[in-house]
Amino acid sequence: MFKRLSTKLLNITIASLCRTKQLEKAETAIIDGIRLGILPDVVTYNTLMTGYCRVVGFDAGYSILQRMKEAGVNPDVVTYNSLMAGANRQSSLFQCFDMLEEMLNMEIVPDLWSYNTLMHSFFRSRKPDEAYRVFQKIILQNISPCQATYNTLINGLCKNGYISNAVSLFRNLRSYGYLPEIITYNILINRLFKSGEFTSAMKLFDELRDSGYVPNAITYTTVMKYCFRRKYINKGLEFFFEMKSRGYTYDAFAYCTVVGALLKSGRIQDANKCMTNMVKNGYELDVVSYNTFINMYCKEGKLEDAYQLLDKAEKRGLDCDKYTHTILIDGLCKAGNIDGAKRHLNYMKMLGFDCLVALNCFINGLCEVGQIDYALKIFQSMDVKDSFTYSSLIQNLCRVKRFHQASKLLLSCIRAGMRILRSDQRAVVNGLNLLGLKNDAAKLAVEIQTAKLLHY
């Protein structure tokens, strides 16, 4: 009896340590427990495994499976659900599937959560048909879906372009005996915004309030973000004040959203005040918060402070991401430090990050200092480009009246199926006209129309 109670206590300790990412301490606690004769059980290992999946990754989590077998503890359905979730977190459908198969081979019966996770994994990998088949399997096996099943389904349908199906599922939830939760609203509101349906999303937001729910931090952060995107800065800020008045400032998500918008709209002092408030709240900075801070310093022109912060983040053991480096490269370009930007870009490449946005910033920076031909050379060396890449070059080619080159780029952009700013298109056509090249201008206009027909 005493021992069972102790294992329970051990498990609570491990859970708390894993939640706060203190894996080493969790390991120590297990060893200390064994010394005292408290043996870890399946729950101990499952908890530890979840921790490793979250903090390190799937492989690290999977290695726990070996350890538990060696310790003579048999894995159960939760073990495999946890591994499936770990695989899903790093978007590995095949590993998720492997885990399901391994579970079946071990004659462990999958439960609702196994299917929820598998469905989620299919949706994430853009396989909506397979995902839906998992849902049907749940129903056919007479397992009662839970709220999360429907939430996952609604989110996945939206993500894969079936918004109207998701909306009607949402509307029918009551008839299946489920009340939409706040999380269900949040999912649909976010997805409606993401697909450009601003008005419907805002309507659903009102409906959420009318249904007697109080929006939570996630609802507010979502709504704010898309208000800001539409340049409704003050409207977004009103929501921020409203959420603050409700006490929802326990994490950095809202602050980063607000500061990002303030920086974009040039309200740098306000951004600074906001960040100061965030720090005052005592929240420990994570990578995104650092990025936002670094971005602020760059916009203030304080590159040295920005680099000092990068240093601090790295010393704290945080893994900087592609945003961190892109922000710095853009900062260097905007400060006119092309050599520095080039150096940082090489460093970023060496680290293996996706450099598309950083390269776009660099191209922009090169054009800004008149090195268009160098920018074109970079452009040609890129194997992935987007409309931003084209846009910078087209605008700058127009600026120096190289309209023929601009029109070539414009056409290849549209032919590659990318949307491009109307103002860019006009600039090229008008430019040719201005030079008296009426025929070329007319021809380009026709070619643009034809290319668009094929793609939009």
Next chain:
DNA sequence: CTAGGGTTAG
């Protein structure tokens, strides 16, 4: 074990 929110370039 689980579903929803944040940061980059025109």
